[in-house]
Amino acid sequence: MAKLNWHPINITPRAPQDLQLRVIVYNVQDVVLSDTSFTGEKMSDIYVKGWLKGQDKKQKTDVHYRSLNGEGNFNWRYIFPFKYLPAEEVMVIKKKEHFFSLDKHEEKYPVTFVARSGTTTSSLPTTS
Numbered sequence: 299m300a301k302l303n304w305h306p307i308n309i310t311p312r313a314p315q316d317l318q319l320r321v322i323v324y325n326v327q328d329v330v331l332s333d334t335s336f337t338g339e340k341m342s343d344i345y346v347k348g349w350l351k352g353q354d355k356k357q358k359t360d361v362h363y364r365s366l367n368g369e370g371n372f373n374w375r376y377i378f379p380f381k382y383l384p385a386e387e388v389m390v391i392k393k394k395e396h397f398f399s400l401d402k403h404e405e406k407y408p409v410t411f412v413a414r415s416g417t418t419t420s421s422l423p424t425t426s
Contacts, residue, residue, distance in 0.1 A: 314381035314390045319411060321348060321376040323359055326415045329368045333417070342417040344370035350378050352391050352407035370415070382409065 323346050331340035343363050349356040357378075362370035381390045388406040395403055 312383060312385060314383050317380060317382045319350065319376075319378040319380065319409070321378070321411065321413075323348075323372045323374045323376070323413070325372065326362075326370045327368060329365065329370065329415055329417065331365070331368055335364065339366055341366050342368070344415060344417055346370075346372065346374070346413055346415050348376050348378075348411065348413045350380060350389070350407075351410040351412060352389065352405065353378070353380070378411070380409070 326344060326346060329342055329344050331342045333341050333343070335341050341364050343361050344365050345361045346359045347356055348358075355378075357376045359372050359374040362372065382388070383390055383406070386406065387408070389409050391405045391407065392402040393405070394401075
């Protein structure tokens with residue numbers, strides 16, 4: 299009888315790599331001036347909010363107070379840690395489906411960074 303030569307094949311799923319996205323916010327411009335100062339000038343208090351699509355954690359800069367020309371100057375650094383699968387070019391997020399779930403399930407998203415500038419008055423709820 300002939301002897302078979304075989305080797306075991308590794309079929310474990312690929313493990314995602316731990317990576318960080320680092321973003322620096324220096325300046326913003328063309329922000330709508332939505333407030334009026336006590337001297338009657340149009341102005342806004344500006345901040346920038348950023349996040350990775352799919353992640354719940356959002357980060358926000360400090361506030362550039364009393365911009366009179368729609369420009370804001372920052373030197374703010376964001377660090378967004380995430381798990382990345384290079385073969386599929388997606389980030390992997392493990393989270394519970396429901397509050398009472400025991401196990402986490404895995405979701406895959408393309409790596410997409412979103413940045414939005416805003417003013418402090420635009421984030422306040424309006425009353426009617």
